[in-house]
Amino acid sequence: xxxxxxxxxxxxxxxxxxxxxxxxxxxxxxxxxxxxxxxxxxxxxxxxxxxxxxxxxxxxxxxxxxxxxxxxxxxxxxxxxxxxxxxxxxxxxxxxxxxxxxxxxxxxxxxxxxxxxxxxxxxxxxxxxxxxxxxxxxxxxxxxxxxxxxxxxxxxxxxxxxxxxxxxxxxxxxx
Amino acid sequence: xxxxxxxxxxxxxxxxxxxxxxxxxxxxxxxxxxxxxxxxxxxxxxxxxxxxxxxxxxxxxxxxxxxxxxxxxxxxxxxxxxxxxxxxxxxxxxxxxxxxxxxxxxxxxxxxxxxxxxxxxxxxxxxxxxxxxxxxxxxxxxxxxxxxxxxxxx
Numbered sequence: 567x568x569x570x571x572x573x574x575x576x577x578x579x580x581x582x583x584x585x586x587x588x589x590x591x592x593x594x595x596x597x598x599x600x601x602x603x604x605x606x607x608x609x610x611x612x613x614x615x616x617x618x619x620x621x622x623x624x625x626x627x628x629x630x631x632x633x634x635x636x637x638x639x640x641x642x643x644x645x646x647x648x649x650x651x652x653x654x655x656x657x658x659x660x661x662x663x664x665x666x667x668x669x670x671x672x673x674x675x676x677x678x679x680x681x682x683x684x685x686x687x688x689x690x691x692x693x694x695x696x697x698x699x700x701x702x703x704x705x706x707x708x709x710x711x712x713x714x715x716x717x718x719x720x721x722x723x724x725x726x727x728x729x730x731x732x733x734x735x736x737x738x739x740x741x
Numbered sequence: 742x743x744x745x746x747x748x749x750x751x752x753x754x755x756x757x758x759x760x761x762x763x764x765x766x767x768x769x770x771x772x773x774x775x776x777x778x779x780x781x782x783x784x785x786x787x788x789x790x791x792x793x794x795x796x797x798x799x800x801x802x803x804x805x806x807x808x809x810x811x812x813x814x815x816x817x818x819x820x821x822x823x824x825x826x827x828x829x830x831x832x833x834x835x836x837x838x839x840x841x842x843x844x845x846x847x848x849x850x851x852x853x854x855x856x857x858x859x860x861x862x863x864x865x866x867x868x869x870x871x872x873x874x875x876x877x878x879x880x881x882x883x884x885x886x887x888x889x890x891x892x893x894x895x
Contacts, residue, residue, distance in 0.1 A: 592791060598832040666801070692805050699830035701788035701802055 597699055597718045604631070604709045605697040612664045612672050612686035619661070619687040621713060628739045629659040630732070631707040632683070632723075633695065635667045636675035638703040644722035645679050651728060652682035658736050662686030665695050665703055708732055710739045771815075778810050781823050786835050794837070 599605075608620040621631070632648065634641045651657055662683035664672040669688060676686070689695055698707065708717040717735055719727055779796050787798035787806075795803050795810075806827070813823045827835050839845045879887065 595788060595832055595834045598829060692802075693809075696805065696809055696830065699832070701831065 593702065594720050595701075597715075597720075599699055599707075599715050600718060602715060604707065604713050604715050605694075607687070607689075607694040607697060609687050609689055609694060612662070612669065612676075612688045615669070615688070619685060621709070624659065624661065624709065625713055626711050627659055628711060628736050629661060629709055630736075631661050631663060631698075631709060633663045633665045633698070633700050633703050633705045634686075635665045635703050636671040637667065638665075640722045641704045642679070644704050644724075645682070647723055647725055647728060648682040649680040656733055656737075658740075659684045663689050663694060663698075665689050665700065666692045706732075708735060708739075774811055774814050777814050777820070778807060781820055782807055782810055784837050785824070785827060786837055788831060788835065795835075 604621050608618050611617050611619050660683050664686045704722055706719040707715050710716050782795035785795040787793045787795045787803045789800035789802050790798045810823055833839050
């Protein structure tokens with residue numbers, strides 16, 4: 567009887583490790599930017615190339631930076647969630663970062679699917695994306711009043727992520 | 742994702758056939774910079790095609806990051822500074838050779854710990870086995886019978 571305890575124990579541990587491993591998504595790389603100040607940038611806005619946007623303009627607010635592009639398939643999936651969110655009473659300001667897109671494509675996309683953004687910054691060459699460690703659009707950053715990144719969502723924001731992670735954290739940070 | 746990357750790489754390969762050679766021009770811009778760039782990015786992971794190095798990947802992001810690395814080298818940054826630049830944005834995951842620090846001890850030392858456990862288990866097993874499997878000894882009567890049988894044979 568005793569003979570089987572050790573192999574069985576090892577087997578159970580192995581199965582547990584594999585079960586956890588199967589559920590992990592290798593594409594979700596923990597961002598080193600969490601709890602660090604949001605990197606500075608200063609780029610033209612999507613709607614008006616003559617006006618720039620910089621994260622400093624959002625100081626004192628809890629806000630969401632959402633990286634999107636008209637060529638990005640998962641952004642289509644995420645977009646209705648953001649549009650509904652921007653109209654809800656719990657909404658916080660959402661700033662878009664139009665990443666490696668063509669200006670007219672981005673504008674057409676917003677005209678067609680709705681514009682949940684307070685404004686969109688225009689990152690034509692992806693340099694802002696590099697500063698923020700973007701590697702798979704869409705990505706979103708929850709930034710607190712002091713300009714510190716508190717949460718990063720890689721991939722589309724789903725209603726669950728919004729309800730269970732972003733909104734509770736935003737409420738807490740807004741206090 | 743891997744397959745998409747392969748298709749992209751293939752497309753890019755066709756794209757680089759003679760005739761469109763103009764587009765490859767930036768590569769030969771500065772051989773010294775290029776060499777250092779390749780040496781650094783060979784040891785960095787492309788986050789889009791995760792099993793490819795930043796040097797070899799044809800993903801858009803990898804191209805952008807190679808350009809970024811070229812820029813940093815031209816600014817006079819050391820290899821370590823370039824690596825730090827990318828780690829501070831994309832995390833330790835970009836390093837194929839992770840640094841030795843408190844969060845990576847398990848990664849570096851873990852295999853050796855497992856090896857030691859394995860060797861100890863093996864030694865224990867062999868010792869126990871040695872006590873269980875005794876040399877066969879024959880009693881006097883048995884020995885005589887063996888000899889008798891052997892003689893019979895001749």
